[in-house]
Amino acid sequence: MRSVPFFNYPHVFKNSEDRFIETLRDVGRRGAFIMQKDLADFERNLAAYTGAKYAVGVSNATDGLQIAFMAGGLKAGEEVILCSHTMVATAAAVHFAGGIPVPVEAGPDHLIDPAAIEAAITPRTRAICPTQLNGRTCNMDAIEAIARKHGLEIYEDAAQALGSKFKGKGAGTFGRAACISFYPAKVLGCLGDGGAVLTNDDEIYRQLLLLRDHGRDHTGEVVMWGTNARLDNVEAAYLDFQLKDYPGVVIRRRAIASLYQSLLGDVPEVRLPAAPGSEPDHFDIFQNYEIEAQNRDALKDHLKSRNVGTLIQWGGRAVHQFPKLGFTQRLPKTDALFQRLLMLPLNMSMVDDDVRYVAECIREFYKR
The missing domain is CATH 3.40.640.10 (Type I PLP-dependent aspartate aminotransferase-like (Major domain))
Incomplete structure (x- = not known):
């Protein structure tokens, strides 16, 4: 595997x-x-x-x-x-x-x-x-x-x-x-x-x-x-x-993001980040590939069982969700968003077949 x-x-x-x-x-x-x-x-x-x-x-x-x-x-x-x-x-x-x-609150673009x-x-x-x-x-x-x-x-x-x-x-x-x-x-x-x-x-x-x-x-x-x-x-x-090599690194990360888009863009249970080039005002470098996923926790467990590492950013808690720091804000949109967020692997050690494997595992999960 x-x-x-x-x-x-x-x-x-x-x-x-x-x-x-x-x-x-x-x-x-x-x-x-x-x-x-x-x-x-x-x-x-x-x-x-x-x-x-x-x-x-x-x-x-x-x-x-x-x-x-x-x-x-x-x-x-x-x-x-x-x-x-x-x-x-x-x-x-x-x-x-x-x-x-x-x-x-965070907006739809996170x-x-x-x-x-x-x-x-x-x-x-x-x-x-x-x-x-x-x-x-x-x-x-x-x-x-x-x-x-x-x-x-x-x-x-x-x-x-x-x-x-x-x-x-x-x-x-x-x-x-x-x-x-x-x-x-x-x-x-x-x-x-x-x-x-x-x-x-x-x-x-x-x-x-x-x-x-x-x-x-x-x-x-x-x-x-x-x-x-x-x-x-x-x-x-x-x-x-x-x-000195950084521009090439950015090109590669955008290519990985484009490949994710082509492989997962038709999966209705996930919402992907904007694809490279899809919004002319934005040039994204894809430090992370953060999706929104239905049944997020079960998906994360499924990917782990297939040896795919994922991450829920900030340990799954937004800033306002730390009451011991004195925050009292009520941010329902962000609360709901944090029930769906999941970051897929996107890094310079990955080859295209790694991306395809991650996408196959996600499609497998939702077909069940």
Whole structure:
């Protein structure tokens, strides 16, 4: 029986083992471990790829989003509206920056519902933080219109969306700042935790450089309170050589998504993500392939019995479903959505026959 893991973690290393060993040897022999030329090169190349003016390498996307809010001047008690269909880290970044996260409904595309944003605005609202989820960028026209109407700022959680675009503009370049994740399972992943912050704002960039390195300026003088949120130099070097191959990786992921569409598009019990090229405003990179499925839990069990790995994102709980964190929102649409969501395997270790096997197993289940 074929085995298709949800994600093949050893492949992250084995796929480019020789290049990584060469990079590690080079960095190690130079003793270039913290904030060296490799990091600066990666930041410059990442900014150029995304279309942002600046990219700042950080320890992980959560730290990155938190210091982005801090750099932007978020004040204690100010509210930030975000989609409940996101990792709790998005809300945590708001919380630890001093703000109050306000989760709202997800729409049919699993991204933040613009109508829900407007309904959640209060006199305390400071910003909107859309999560560019699963490698897809939100309808930023609608979100920007709401922000302009109410005088709000935009910060993006683009952790899953490097290379994704809306109307030709890259995820992470719409607001004051945005975070990107390089967790190993991301489309561009390192061998541990890692992230970056994108911004076009000169002052936010200056603040980010201070905040990620204990408040120290370029002379080493401590000029403000800061954190330790630096991206390790060897990880930056590893990410930089992978970035050169990144466009080809995106092409392959879109090809896998297209194959899923061709094999499962006529199965009425599942609702698939928008197929590549089907919506001209969106260029999706398919960080994840998240479907909605009837009888989801039984399907998941069936796929497991056929050695197909799947995942229910965030452990099956939306942000507002963590009452111990103080959330009291009632979001029935998102509650219902989370009864149907399931992520199918989509990763660079897969061959086309793996995709066909997953689709055959799904069709087998619903024929029963």
